[in-house]
Amino acid sequence: MDRHRSLRLHIPEPRHRPGEPADFSDLRLPKAGAVERPPVHSSAFEMRDLAYALIRVLDEDGRAVGPWDPQLEADALRRGLRAMLLTRAYDDRMYRAQRQGKTSFYMKCTGEEGVAVAQALALEPDDMLFPTYRQQGLLIARDWPIVDMMCQVYSNSGDRLKGRQMPVMYSSRKAGFFSISGNLGTQFSQAVGWAMASAYKGDHRIAAGWIGEGATAEPDFHYALTFASVYHAPVILNVVNNQWAISCYQGIAGGEEATFAARAIGYGMPALRVDGNDFLATYAATRWAAERARSNLGATLIELFTHRVAAHSTADDPSRYRPADESEKWPLGDPIERLKQHLIGLGAWSEERHETMLKEVEEQVRAAGKEAEALGTLDRGPLPPVSTMFEDVYKEMPWYLRRQRDELGG
Amino acid sequence: MNMVQALNSAMDVMLSRDPDVVIFGEDVGYFGGVFRATDGLQRKHGKQRVFDTPIAEGGILGVAVGMGAYGLRPVAEVQFADYIYPAMDQLISEAARLRYRSAGEWWAPLTVRAPCGGGIFGGQTHSQSAEALFTHVCGLKTVIPSNPYDAKGLLVSAIEDDDPVVFFEPKRLYSGPFDGHPEKPAVPWSKHALGEVPAGYYRIPLGKASVVRAGEEVTVLAYGTLVHVAAAAADESGIDIELVDLRSLRPVDIETIVASVQKTGRCVILHEATRTGGFGAELSALVQEHCFFSLEAPIERVTGWDTPYPHAFEWQYFPGPARVARALRKVMAA
Secondary structure (H helix, E strand, C coil): CCHHHHCCCCCCCCCCCCCCCCCCCCCCCCCCCCCCCCCCCCCCCCHHHCCCCECEECCCCCCCCCCCCCCCCHHHHHHHHHHHHHHHHHHHHHHHHHHHHCCCCCCCCCCCCCHHHHHHHHHCCCCCEECHHHHHHHHHHHCCCCCHHHHHCCCCCCCCCCCCCCCCCEEEECCCCCCCCCCCCCHHHHHHHHHHHHHCCCCCCCCEEEEEEEHHHHHHHHHHHHHHHCCCCCCEEEECCCCCCCEEEEHCCCCCCCHHHHHHHCCCEEEEEEECCCCHHHHHHHHHHHHHCCCCCCCCEEECCCCCCCCCCCCEEEEHCCCCCCHCCCCCCCCHHHHHHHHHHCCCHHHHHHHHHHHHHHHHHHHHHHHHHHHHHCCCEECCHHHHCCCCCCCCCCCCHHHHHHHCCC | CCHHHHHHHHHHHHHHHHHCEEECCCCCCCCCCCCCCCCCHHHHHHCCEEECCCHHHHHHHHHHHHHHHHEEEEECCCCCCHHHHHHHHHHHHHCHHHHHHCCCCCCCCCEEEEEEECCCCHHHHHCCCCCHHHHHHCCCCECCCCCCHHHHHHHHHHCCCCCCEEEEHHHHCCCCCCCCCCCCCCHHHEEEEEHHHCCCCCCCCCCCCEEEECCCCEEEEEECCCHHHHHHHHHHHCEEEEEEEECEHHHHHCHHHHHHHHCCCCEEEEEEECCCCCHHHHHHHHHHHHHHHHHCCCCCEEEEEECCCCCCCCCHHHHCHHHHHHHHHHHHCC
């Protein structure tokens, strides 16, 4: 009889839904310091266990333990802390600005600040970044002016992108931050191409790409890993697993059966799986992968295990698909709190100094906000001249665009 | 040179002139391409510059966009235009819009070569003419040559162009001109004036049509294989056509088109691609908008039928000289 039992389609479900208490008790989190640190020339095969492990440096008491401790100077740690605080303060301000109608849209990275900031600081300033829309911390950690970012969000007269892109789709050639696209995953294979070009030219620079765990289901994820593996491209391929792709938990992207880091094994690529809320672990893993890439040893995939604390975007209401207390119950905590605790434990920080820094970044954001708003907001203007809408479609404007510009007038 | 040799020569010239030119695609490297278009280039210029890729059109184009952002000038091959669809996201969403969305911070100076068109019993997936899918995309340029001389000059221009160019090569024309008479013996390019191709560097500007045959009675707008079909149809019907080989579909050479239709007062538009939503619809609209008071007859379109490209019914599908001649007579009778 069993041979004739009906087939049954499996639809993955998250561990909890609205109205239920958030429960992460089934997450088996290894202790800080427990994961070995292989040499960068290890083969993917030799280090395949790391794809299922979780590299953690900061223990429950905020102490740095184990072989992955990057042993950073206190100054570097404070710089990271400040960039994370500034990112969060910036997010809060721009989120409010959207709610006030000053712009159409915004996306926060709350809870994921550690990923972008630690990774930016672990790379060289001229390494090339191919981000998604949730790595604003990369720009901030590279000291890119937040006024410029705000102008982009407002599509105002100071927007270098001339009001052409939705908010948060930043672009900064000077900061080595590639133009963000709304199409998910596309930048992942482009990062590999950039890295191949750097290798072709005998350059020293490497590339890093980011993708969310949801977008790993896109074909460009597969293209990127295949091409990076085939050509030993000097690239770091980062999967930010924040558990959620809008309303779909990571199991819908394939995370129920295997880690996202484990995807790399089939491509013969080393993978590191990292506590993405652990600044030190994230920094150390990125340094490891960067050293590997810079030594012509090829690409590394890093899964950054974290949690999307905020809504997907200002157009999203997470209370409709997940428990309200989920981020409070998230067992890996908050990246800012954890680094702060670590610094205090080192005797290199204090609650007072933290309060002072918090006020300072809030003041910086407030001042930048005023400066940006003086250049215009989407609702009130001034906006860039409308005739610029026809520019940059091509290097030279073709006859029909000149005619269309004239037809519009202005 | 035949068209394959002319294309090969264009790539050879550009590899020699510009160290940022790299060429890649499926079977492009060691083997020299399934149509021999890259034959010998890897041996001459090295593996780093001419190389084989995994079978992944989306990956080939994704990587090309990244290389372009770095500053290289990639020339990517898609083995058949019929297989360009997995790369559409990278072409439409990325390559075409990169300059615009970054306000000129980055651009995609890439050339995508893809053999196109039918008349070779290629069936559904080795015969398509996908150009209208690309002419609809702002930010892309679309080019289709009809002879070896133009093929080389246009490909050199495409590679040097700082905008992304989709370069369709009518594979039916690779070894010789084809006028739509499959029963006639094949004529090689060596017996045709346009098979005389200079060995060195020269270019033909993008966006410029070529009046390949001056005439008074009807303007025929064509590109690719149908340029040769149009000439045969004119000979067979005795109608004095002015034959415009568009060469670049986008940007299209409006001045040449308008000047010709204003002179003849009649217009027949040809393409192998399916009719509905084809590039002929855009051409027809442009002629109607710009030449309404010169027109003495409705604009005619002779195209592939609105069906997938069939295998057994190749010559009933392909818009051959008889169908073109019928349209020429029809506009003359109107």
